[in-house]
Amino acid sequence: MSAGWRITRGEQQIAAKDVAELKLMAVxxxxxxxxxxxxxxxxxxxxxxxxxxxxxxxxxxxxxEDDIPKAGGGGGMALRVALLLWGTxxxxxxxxxxxxxxxxxxxxxxxxxxVALQETKLASYVGAEVADGAAVAQFEMLKIxxxxxxFFEVEKADGSSGWLSSAAIAPVVMAPTEGMATQYxxxxxxxxxxxxxxxEVKANEVVELLQKKGDFYQAKAAAxxxxxxxxxxxxxxxxxxxLQERYDPKFNPSAYVQMANYSWTPSxxxxxxxxxxxxxxxxxNPTPYGMSGIVxxxxxFDGEDKLIASQDFEVPRLLPPAESEHxxxxxxxEGIDVDIAWDENTRAEVKVHGAVALNPADYSRLKAxxxxxxxxxxxxxxx
Numbered sequence: 001m002s003a004g005w006r007i008t009r010g011e012q013q014i015a016a017k018d019v020a021e022l023k024l025m026a027v028x029x030x031x032x033x034x035x036x037x038x039x040x041x042x043x044x045x046x047x048x049x050x051x052x053x054x055x056x057x058x059x060x061x062x063x064x065e066d067d068i069p070k071a072g073g074g075g076g077m078a079l080r081v082a083l084l085l086w087g088t089x090x091x092x093x094x095x096x097x098x099x100x101x102x103x104x105x106x107x108x109x110x111x112x113x114x115v116a117l118q119e120t121k122l123a124s125y126v127g128a129e130v131a132d133g134a135a136v137a138q139f140e141m142l143k144i145x146x147x148x149x150x151f152f153e154v155e156k157a158d159g160s161s162g163w164l165s166s167a168a169i170a171p172v173v174m175a176p177t178e179g180m181a182t183q184y185x186x187x188x189x190x191x192x193x194x195x196x197x198x199x200e201v202k203a204n205e206v207v208e209l210l211q212k213k214g215d216f217y218q219a220k221a222a223a224x225x226x227x228x229x230x231x232x233x234x235x236x237x238x239x240x241x242x243l244q245e246r247y248d249p250k251f252n253p254s255a256y257v258q259m260a261n262y263s264w265t266p267s268x269x270x271x272x273x274x275x276x277x278x279x280x281x282x283x284x285n286p287t288p289y290g291m292s293g294i295v296x297x298x299x300x301f302d303g304e305d306k307l308i309a310s311q312d313f314e315v316p317r318l319l320p321p322a323e324s325e326h327x328x329x330x331x332x333x334e335g336i337d338v339d340i341a342w343d344e345n346t347r348a349e350v351k352v353h354g355a356v357a358l359n360p361a362d363y364s365r366l367k368a369x370x371x372x373x374x375x376x377x378x379x380x381x382x383x
Contacts, residue, residue: 006038007031008045019053026057033058034238036231044215045231049244050252114154114169115176116140117242122162126151133162139246141176142169174206176243177250179219179233181205187226191216199223201232209235211356212251249287253355257294257319258284260330264338264348279336281350283319285329290363291319295354298338303345311338318370319355321363 005016007025009032016022025031031054036045048058122133126148134156136142145161146153152169155161174180187199191213200223201207207219207228216227217235237247249256261282279298285291294315300308313336320329340346358366 004040007048008036008038009034022053023057026054031058033244034234046215047230047238049238049248050255052255113175114142114144114152115242116142116164116169118168120164120168122154122156122160122164123151124162126163128163131162134158134160136164139242170242174236176235176237176247177209178206178236179209179217179228180236181207181221181228181233183232185228185232187219187221187223187228188216189226191218191227193229195227198226201228207233209233209251217251249289250357253287253289253291253357254294254352256285256287257291257352257355258286259350259352260284262348262350275339275341277338277340277342278334279338279348280334281332281336283315283331283333283352285319285331286322287357288321289357289359290321290329290367291355291357292366293354293356294319294352297351297353299349299351300338300340300342301347301349303343308342308346309338309340314354318358318363318367320367 004018005022007014007016014025014030016025022031022037026048031037031048033047033049035048037048037051037054038045039051048054116136116138119138120136121131122136123131124133136156140156142154142156142164144152145155148163150166151163152166153161153163154169181201181203183203185201186197187201188195189198190196199221201219201221205221207221210218210220210225212218212230213227215230217230217233219226219228219233235247235251237243237251259281262280264277264279281296283294296313296315297310298313299310302308315331315333317331317333319331322328
């Protein structure tokens with residue numbers, strides 16, 4: 001009998017007997033974004049915020065404007081205290097942040113960066129009715145250089161500076177694509193716990209996160225580039241709901257690929273075995289990242305839900321990124337042949353894994369190569 005769902009928070013571990021109880025615990029606030037969750041019969045752990053069954057159910061701790069410290073005069077110590085307390089309040093939204101706070105010297109918790117929560121403009125002075133400064137894009141990273149009452153003085157990457165309301169930005173204690181090592185760890189050559197060691201990472205060391213595969217992050221550390229287990233590093237983007245929405249698709253792209261439609265029918269071709277089946281899929285991508293390496297795991301069950309067969313299909317095309325919130329990327333696949341013994345009670349289950357989120361430059365390069373390859377295939381077929 002399955003042991004149910006397991007939830008770990010530091011040295012504390014709780015359990016849910018089924019997915020219904022798991023969801024009730026999340027709705028009741030008993031599961032936090034930084035908790036580690038293991039599915040029944042599983043051997044790996046995921047952050048609660050990454051578990052599909054908990055999507056939209058986990059409560060984040062909101063930061064009330066009245067609780068944000070009012071720093072006066074712009075003195076260095078006042079700014080230091082204001083940012084420390086403000087950053088701590090936001091970090092506390094996830095348990096992982098709490099663990100980090102206890103492990104990390106106070107000076108490392110000071111948020112000297114912020115992310116813009118919306119598209120806006122800088123004001124030239126505190127309380128200006130009309131913002132007349134440089135434009136700020138949503139999700140743009142800013143440097144905090146001063147504070148006065150409910151306003152923060154920020155600096156853009158191009159050097160321009162001005163004032164924004166505390167409601168317009170959220171503090172971050174490290175860049176979204178950085179991570180803090182939770183313990184001394186070995187950097188591995190491959191995303192596999194048995195892989196060779198290529199370096200070491202010290203506890204509390206900040207590393208650059210490059211990509212994620214399964215239960216491992218590829219990280220660039222002082223000792224070199226290698227792989228760390230997801231339990232060995234706290235990603236910077238996990239400390240803000242805004243950053244999670246923007247960056248989680250980069251590191252967990254498979255979770256965002258949607259199956260808009262799929263079907264499977266007998267081949268019907270005279271020269272094909274009676275067990276041959278044609279499958280059709282339509283994939284949808286709501287993220288700003290083009291994707292490669294997508295694998296569809298197709299599993300067939302009989303009328304009694306007993307496993308008949310399972311097969312991985314590697315998608316031979318790139319999945320385009322979303323152009324906007326209302327224009328998502330899509331890819332249509334058909335003519336996929338699967339040879340199984342089936343009857344009218346057979347059903348198919350399809351899961352996505354293996355997706356890799358691409359930055360714009362890599363996607364453009366690979367897309368150009370794909371178009372050349374597809375054109376050559378059409379030309380060859382016409383001969």
